[in-house]
Amino acid sequence: xxxxxxxxxxxxxxxxxxxAVYLTTWGAAWGDPLPSWVNxxxxxxxxxxxxxxxxxxxxxxxxxxxxxxxxxxxxTLWSEQPFYFQFFYAMDRIRGxxxxxxxxxxxxxxKAVLENDTEALVQSGEKGLLQIIMASHAxxxxxxxxxxxxxxIAAARHPRFNTPFTDLVFQPMLEVLAFLRAxxxxxxxxxxxxxxxxxxxxxxxxxxxxxxVIGSSIEVRFELQDGKPVLVRLPKMDFLDDKEGKPVxxxxxxxxxxxxxxxxxxGDLQMLQWTAHGQGRRLMLLVHHTDEARxxxxxxxxxxxxxxxxxxxxxxxxxxxxxxxxxxxVVYPCDLQ
Amino acid sequence: xxxxxxxxxxxxxxxxxxxAVYLTTWGAAWGDPLPSWVNxxxxxxxxxxxxxxxxxxxxxxxxxxxxxxxxxxxxTLWSEQPFYFQFFYAMDRIRGxxxxxxxxxxxxxxKAVLENDTEALVQSGEKGLLQIIMASHAxxxxxxxxxxxxxxIAAARHPRFNTPFTDLVFQPMLEVLAFLRAxxxxxxxxxxxxxxxxxxxxxxxxxxxxxxVIGSSIEVRFELQDGKPVLVRLPKMDFLDDKEGKPVxxxxxxxxxxxxxxxxxxGDLQMLQWTAHGQGRRLMLLVHHTDEARxxxxxxxxxxxxxxxxxxxxxxxxxxxxxxxxxxxVVYPCDLQ
Numbered sequence: 001x002x003x004x005x006x007x008x009x010x011x012x013x014x015x016x017x018x019x020a021v022y023l024t025t026w027g028a029a030w031g032d033p034l035p036s037w038v039n040x041x042x043x044x045x046x047x048x049x050x051x052x053x054x055x056x057x058x059x060x061x062x063x064x065x066x067x068x069x070x071x072x073x074x075x076t077l078w079s080e081q082p083f084y085f086q087f088f089y090a091m092d093r094i095r096g097x098x099x100x101x102x103x104x105x106x107x108x109x110x111k112a113v114l115e116n117d118t119e120a121l122v123q124s125g126e127k128g129l130l131q132i133i134m135a136s137h138a139x140x141x142x143x144x145x146x147x148x149x150x151x152x153i154a155a156a157r158h159p160r161f162n163t164p165f166t167d168l169v170f171q172p173m174l175e176v177l178a179f180l181r182a183x184x185x186x187x188x189x190x191x192x193x194x195x196x197x198x199x200x201x202x203x204x205x206x207x208x209x210x211x212x213v214i215g216s217s218i219e220v221r222f223e224l225q226d227g228k229p230v231l232v233r234l235p236k237m238d239f240l241d242d243k244e245g246k247p248v249x250x251x252x253x254x255x256x257x258x259x260x261x262x263x264x265x266x267g268d269l270q271m272l273q274w275t276a277h278g279q280g281r282r283l284m285l286l287v288h289h290t291d292e293a294r295x296x297x298x299x300x301x302x303x304x305x306x307x308x309x310x311x312x313x314x315x316x317x318x319x320x321x322x323x324x325x326x327x328x329x330v331v332y333p334c335d336l337q
Numbered sequence: 338x339x340x341x342x343x344x345x346x347x348x349x350x351x352x353x354x355x356x357a358v359y360l361t362t363w364g365a366a367w368g369d370p371l372p373s374w375v376n377x378x379x380x381x382x383x384x385x386x387x388x389x390x391x392x393x394x395x396x397x398x399x400x401x402x403x404x405x406x407x408x409x410x411x412x413t414l415w416s417e418q419p420f421y422f423q424f425f426y427a428m429d430r431i432r433g434x435x436x437x438x439x440x441x442x443x444x445x446x447x448k449a450v451l452e453n454d455t456e457a458l459v460q461s462g463e464k465g466l467l468q469i470i471m472a473s474h475a476x477x478x479x480x481x482x483x484x485x486x487x488x489x490i491a492a493a494r495h496p497r498f499n500t501p502f503t504d505l506v507f508q509p510m511l512e513v514l515a516f517l518r519a520x521x522x523x524x525x526x527x528x529x530x531x532x533x534x535x536x537x538x539x540x541x542x543x544x545x546x547x548x549x550v551i552g553s554s555i556e557v558r559f560e561l562q563d564g565k566p567v568l569v570r571l572p573k574m575d576f577l578d579d580k581e582g583k584p585v586x587x588x589x590x591x592x593x594x595x596x597x598x599x600x601x602x603x604g605d606l607q608m609l610q611w612t613a614h615g616q617g618r619r620l621m622l623l624v625h626h627t628d629e630a631r632x633x634x635x636x637x638x639x640x641x642x643x644x645x646x647x648x649x650x651x652x653x654x655x656x657x658x659x660x661x662x663x664x665x666x667v668v669y670p671c672d673l674q
Contacts, residue, residue, distance in 0.1 A: 186548075195589070199592045209402060210591065210592030210593055211590065211591045211592055211593065213592065220588060220589070221585070222582075222584050222585055222611070224610070228614055229584065229607065229611050231584060231585065231588055244558070244559035245559075247559050247566065247568060248558070248568065251479060251557060251568055252532070253548065253590060254547065255532070255547030255548055256547055256548065270559055273561070273566045274566045277565055
């Protein structure tokens with residue numbers, strides 16, 4: 001994968017085929033629903049948890065209706081380096097809109113985007129980031145936005161691997177998603193990323209339908225345009241689905257407390273705390289990015305996906321830690337080939 | 338039902354038994370999934386729609402994933418007179434909290450609630466209403482609020498019928514909910530009522546799980562109290578799920594456009610418009626309250642559940658109108674006995 005295999009890129013973005021490969025593998029080896037996981041503590045804790053809550057007669061048995069599992073997206077289900085993939089969309093969109101905005105040539109932070117000036121971009125700080133997000137994510141209808149994301153996700157390539165971004169999902173986590181669903185779980189994504197950005201491709205890539213995707217949102221307004229109802233995206237944050245926002249959003253969207261939560265950063269800490277404090281058997285899991293060769297290695301000092309407080313709490317409370325380098329036989333679906 | 342049958346009240350709040358009766362009826366007469374509906378235009382349009390979108394090979398066939406049906410609650414799935422049932426909860430809760438608030442004895446609008454002074458209550462207007470809602474719906478944890486609603490819904494009685502409020506759901510609409518689900522639909526509630534108020538009893542009463550209930554909400558804050566995560570309800574509106582808010586909420590929570598929408602008032606107009614403008618076969622239905630004897634009769638002039646603009650649009654566009662008096666053999670489940 002490191003030397004992006006052209007064949008993998010060719011194969012309808014690798015993923016669909018990889019999923020088929022995986023399902024075949026699983027079908028052939030029903031005994032191991034997590035074939036990409038090394039048989040260490042993390043894998044064992046997932047298998048034990050699922051067995052405990054789904055085996056009739058088990059003291060930890062949980063009815064299907066209550067089998068709710070929540071997954072962070074960036075860094076948990078797919079990579080997030082050198083920065084969140086949605087930000088690549090934002091920058092490409094700014095470039096696409098630039099002809100209609102001649103003023104951006106001299107106006108920061110847009111000038112920095114158009115000139116690939118990373119330093120100026122970093123200097124524009126959170127305010128600049130928000131300006132880029134709003135200029136690239138608002139001002140159109142929800143239908144037009146979806147169309148724009150759909151086109152981008154098919155065409156864009158990751159700078160390191162030269163593959164579609166959706167090839168950079170984690171094969172071991174796809175297995176966990178499929179395994180949980182096969183055992184009666186509803187799998188939800190609960191991400192700081194944009195809810196409408198993810199919904200365009202979440203069903204095809206993760207098997208998670210739009211109504212089970214929760215994310216950050218901007219405000220949307222209902223309008224009748226020539227008698228036709230339209231939802232218009234406004235340049236104003238509505239909800240930031242990160243940190244304390246995650247349990248709030250879980251409560252609002254699902255109305256049940258999850259019994260399993262998967263994350264990778266301090267932004268997921270409150271979601272794991274909220275999950276942990278329900279009654280009965282629970283699984284809290286953090287993906288620790290430890291594999292510089294196959295993916296990236298980062299934690300306490302990273303500007304993206306910082307894992308610091310949550311790492312301490314996981315150690316203190318015995319939550320499951322995934323050491324990506326040692327726990328995962330493969331990282332990406334294309335590695336299967 | 339008008340002379341509240343003590344037997345019906347006795348029978349575990351009538352509903353569970355009534356549902357059993359209904360299911361038996363349905364089982365016995367599979368040919369008619371809507372036995373409480375008179376065989377007039379409304380019933381025919383529901384049956385034709387469901388047949389068209391679920392029969393393989395039909396030009397209007399819709400895949401199961403896209404079979405989304407949305408239902409308003411107040412006035413569509415249960416009664417809403419003399420005022421929204423949730424407001425009875427609010428007033429009972431104010432009375433229950435009054436001993437801890439001696440100042441309410443002299444302070445409007447609370448004084449009016451404690452003294453059953455309807456005129457002063459009406460005079461307090463929207464501002465007074467909001468004060469009552471906030472004082473009765475905020476300040477506790479989400480867990481405590483659910484507990485409070487659970488106790489109230491079991492104990493409270495409607496002033497006209499002297500039955501639990503959940504006995505005042507519409508039997509013909511329970512049949513529609515069950516019929517749609519049996520045909521692969523996901524049924525959602527999209528109500529101006531409180532999301533957390535409805536979720537406590539929606540699954541038992543309507544068969545609609547919490548994650549398929551959308552409603553108005555107040556803000557909620559995540560807190561660690563002695564290391565225990567708690568969601569605290571704040572006295573601040575977060576989202577009003579009415580009129581233009583309904584399509585916005587449908588888009589945010591579901592992320593798909595419904596193919597069927599059921600309402601009864603102008604508050605549902607935008608939801609029906611949004612549903613109507615998708616591609617392919619659609620069903621838009623309005624319940625018209627025309628039965629003073631068995632329920633209530635009201636429309637264009639009502640202060641609760643006003644049906645005026647939506648009635649005009651339904652007539653102009655050929656949406657399905659239910660004449661409660663002529664279309665429904667029975668109104669409430671207890672009427673089945």
